[in-house]
Amino acid sequence: MLVILISGRGSNMRALVEAGLPVAAVIANRADAAGLDFARSRKIATAVVEHQKFASREAFDDALAREIDRHRPRLVALAGFMRVLTPRFVARYERRMLNIHPSLLPMYPGLETHRRALEDGIKVHGCSVHFVTPQVDHGPIVAQAAVPVRDDDDEASLAARVLETEHRILVAAIGWFCEDRLVIEGHRVRVKDEVADAGALLVPALHS
Numbered sequence: 001m002l003v004i005l006i007s008g009r010g011s012n013m014r015a016l017v018e019a020g021l022p023v024a025a026v027i028a029n030r031a032d033a034a035g036l037d038f039a040r041s042r043k044i045a046t047a048v049v050e051h052q053k054f055a056s057r058e059a060f061d062d063a064l065a066r067e068i069d070r071h072r073p074r075l076v077a078l079a080g081f082m083r084v085l086t087p088r089f090v091a092r093y094e095r096r097m098l099n100i101h102p103s104l105l106p107m108y109p110g111l112e113t114h115r116r117a118l119e120d121g122i123k124v125h126g127c128s129v130h131f132v133t134p135q136v137d138h139g140p141i142v143a144q145a146a147v148p149v150r151d152d153d154d155e156a157s158l159a160a161r162v163l164e165t166e167h168r169i170l171v172a173a174i175g176w177f178c179e180d181r182l183v184i185e186g187h188r189v190r191v192k193d194e195v196a197d198a199g200a201l202l203v204p205a206l207h208s
């Protein structure tokens with residue numbers, strides 16, 4: 001079973017639910033996270049742990065961990081969860097917490113990845129699923145998808161195309177985790193019993 005953490009829209013969470021993955025609960029750090037409505041409509045347990053109500057990051061993370069652990073999940077998925085987590089929290093879910101990030105890591109960790117990609121004029125952008133480690137957006141990479149940048153792209157159009165691929169690689173990566181097929185070897189992740197490049201989804205979207 002997996003617990004999904006969200007902060008807003010929740011389209012990645014929705015993709016996981018619609019793919020039939022075993023979701024035990026959806027937890028948000030904001031009461032107004034739009035994705036909560038979808039989870040409720042699917043009769044999935046939801047909870048809100050509002051970071052603003054806590055005096056420190058540690059106190060928030062402890063409350064969040066208590067809420068997560070009630071569901072005894074095998075995996076925690078950060079799906080658009082916009083909080084930096086403390087090292088203690090990250091250690092608690094070592095090797096069983098995945099994050100979706102909208103860039104081809106290690107390029108563009110952090111925020112505003114699409115704006116920065118456009119400013120730099122790169123031709124290939126994309127997204128990554130990685131295990132969470134204490135250094136933000138730097139853990140072992142499970143899957144990536146490449147998205148060509150078009151001449152007429154703006155932040156919104158590029159974000160929308162990347163988002164479609166986020167949904168695909170997050171579903172794939174969590175599926176592999178649930179099947180016990182991910183092997184972490186140092187900073188590299190291998191997908192057991194899979195074609196050689198399973199973790200690298202190249203999306204031929206040039207003319208689509």
Ligand code: GRF
Pocket residue numbers: 006007008009010011012013079080081100101102163166
């Ligand atoms: C996604 O682009 C995710 O990678 C980023 O924030 C966005 C969240 O989208 N961290 P959603 O809430 O899953 O729709």
